[in-house]
Amino acid sequence: MTRFVRGTCSLIAALLLGVLPSAERGAAEDLVIRGVRLLDGTSAPPRERVDLLIRDGRIAAIREADESAIGSADARIVDGTGLSALPGLIDSHVHFVAAAGTAYRQDSDDTIRELNRQHLRGLLACGTTTVLDAGAYPEVARDIQSWLAAGHPGPRYLTVGPYVRPVGGYGHPRFGEEATPADVAAKLDLIVSLGGAGVKIALEDGFGPLGGPRPFPPEILDALREGARARGLPLYVHARTESTQSRALDLGAHAIMHAALDIVAPEELSDVFVARLAASGTFQLTTLSVVDTVPGLYDVRRLDDPIVRLVVPKLELDTARAADAPERFAIGVIGFAAPWTFEWTRPWLASVFLSRDRLLAALRSGQRNLVRESRAGVPIVAATDVPSPWPDAIYHFHGPQLARELELLVEGGFTPREAIAAATATPAKMLGLDAEIGTIAIGKRADLVLVEGDPHRDIGALRRVRWTVRDGIAHTPAEWMSAP
Numbered sequence: 252m253t254r255f256v257r258g259t260c261s262l263i264a265a266l267l268l269g270v271l272p273s274a275e276r277g278a279a280e281d282l283v284i285r286g287v288r289l290l291d292g293t294s295a296p297p298r299e300r301v302d303l304l305i306r307d308g309r310i311a312a313i314r315e316a317d318e319s320a321i322g323s324a325d326a327r328i329v330d331g332t333g334l335s336a337l338p339g340l341i342d343s344h345v346h347f348v349a350a351a352g353t354a355y356r357q358d359s360d361d362t363i364r365e366l367n368r369q370h371l372r373g374l375l376a377c378g379t380t381t382v383l384d385a386g387a388y389p390e391v392a393r394d395i396q397s398w399l400a401a402g403h404p405g406p407r408y409l410t411v412g413p414y415v416r417p418v419g420g421y422g423h424p425r426f427g428e429e430a431t432p433a434d435v436a437a438k439l440d441l442i443v444s445l446g447g448a449g450v451k452i453a454l455e456d457g458f459g460p461l462g463g464p465r466p467f468p469p470e471i472l473d474a475l476r477e478g479a480r481a482r483g484l485p486l487y488v489h490a491r492t493e494s495t496q497s498r499a500l501d502l503g504a505h506a507i508m509h510a511a512l513d514i515v516a517p518e519e520l521s522d523v524f525v526a527r528l529a530a531s532g533t534f535q536l537t538t539l540s541v542v543d544t545v546p547g548l549y550d551v552r553r554l555d556d557p558i559v560r561l562v563v564p565k566l567e568l569d570t571a572r573a574a575d576a577p578e579r580f581a582i583g584v585i586g587f588a589a590p591w592t593f594e595w596t597r598p599w600l601a602s603v604f605l606s607r608d609r610l611l612a613a614l615r616s617g618q619r620n621l622v623r624e625s626r627a628g629v630p631i632v633a634a635t636d637v638p639s640p641w642p643d644a645i646y647h648f649h650g651p652q653l654a655r656e657l658e659l660l661v662e663g664g665f666t667p668r669e670a671i672a673a674a675t676a677t678p679a680k681m682l683g684l685d686a687e688i689g690t691i692a693i694g695k696r697a698d699l700v701l702v703e704g705d706p707h708r709d710i711g712a713l714r715r716v717r718w719t720v721r722d723g724i725a726h727t728p729a730e731w732m733s734a735p
């Protein structure tokens with residue numbers, strides 16, 4: 252189907268000349284997705300053979316394909332035969348301060364910035380149209396914001412900026428440290444200046460016998476709670492045990508950024524806690540990927556997945572294939588969790604604490620906890636925490652990992668529909684964007700992903716992205732990867 256410019260004079264000119272003035276093509280033309288299966292992100296049943304009209308970046312009409320044609324005569328047509336249309340996916344926990352393999356390669360800030368350009372394209376190529384950056388240095392957040400504002404490709408970008416972090420607390424020192432209530436106020440103002448979607452803190456007791464970071468002094472927590480409330484910043488809390496998650500609820504957390512996940516001592520949540528979490532309305536993020544991509548559990552054959560090969564920067568794939576990368580990972584991760592250990596002991600400690608059996612047990616326990624929470628009515632939000640644990644992660648890639656996260660939810664007992672809702676409608680609510688994105692409905696932003704097959708029958712269909720539509724602009728994965 253040929254594309255035509257809109258506007259009668261231009262159209263006549265184009266017909267007469269048989270050529271199209273390319274500068275006049277673009278977002279203004281109608282886009283029609285024809286004959287697609289519609290999974291609109293709500294609990295409504297799927298609709299077969301639907302036509303979608305997208306105009307000015309929004310969903311303008313949804314009709315049965317057999318009804319009269321929709322859209323202007325010069326609309327651009329995408330053939331949806333054999334494809335399913337879903338709301339654009341949302342990854343609610345990512346980071347851009349490091350990339351997979353950063354510690355191994357000792358990436359400079361400039362290298363990470365260049366890799367991020369590819370990550371932003373790769374996310375779109377994998378159908379992710381919105382991300383929440385759950386911890387960023389201000390300069391990294393500003394760089395991405397200005398890249399996107401200049402019209403370069405990437406998902407809708409939300410960030411919580413740098414953590415509020417007590418002296419010696421969990422998290423990278425480059426996030427800064429808040430020693431006084433005045434320091435907390437200054438950090439919150441900085442987050443507001445970044446357009447922050449909320450404020451992130453970590454309640455982390457440490458890693459069993461390996462030790463832990465300094466906790467929050469009470470006056471810092473009070474300043475945080477009051478300051479965040481005064482500025483309208485919801486609290487996004489890193490917490491991954493029942494004890495720390497309970498404290499997150501005490502604080503009035505808007506979202507808990509990890510499932511109950513512990514590799515050293517996997518934990519089944521108590522019924523009392525699950526009921527309290529459900530009653531609170533707090534969003535629970537999944538991040539099973541953090542365990543799934545640890546060397547020893549990660550199956551390196553996954554590096555050959557076509558979508559991985561298309562979107563992951565070569566630098567990261569080369570590191571992932573390097574023979575000594577898993578050992579460097581072990582040295583880095585044990586060094587972070589237990590800095591008092593000698594470096595030469597760390598590969599051995601990793602073989603004990605990060606064994607395949609322990610990793611699998613942690614993953615299964617996390618899946619069980621999430622299923623129980625979901626059945627109890629807790630709003631579950633899919634999230635990868637790519638690349639985690641940074642900067643040491645070597646197999647945790649922006650883009651393809653979200654499909655894997657949803658596969659892990661289905662493997663754990665979620666229905667495909669529930670898993671998809673966890674990456675579309677539910678995070679849109681968490682982010683306060685449910686009037687705009689998260690479901691496919693007339694008037695909403697046209698953020699869509701078209702995949703081959705039916706993800707309600709086979710969640711693996713999410714790996715077979717054929718088109719991603721971001722704000723009404725449709726490209727194939729390969730086109731997004733080369734978009735300027």
Ligand SMILES: [Zn+2]
Pocket residue numbers: 344345346385386636639
């Ligand atoms: Zn994180």
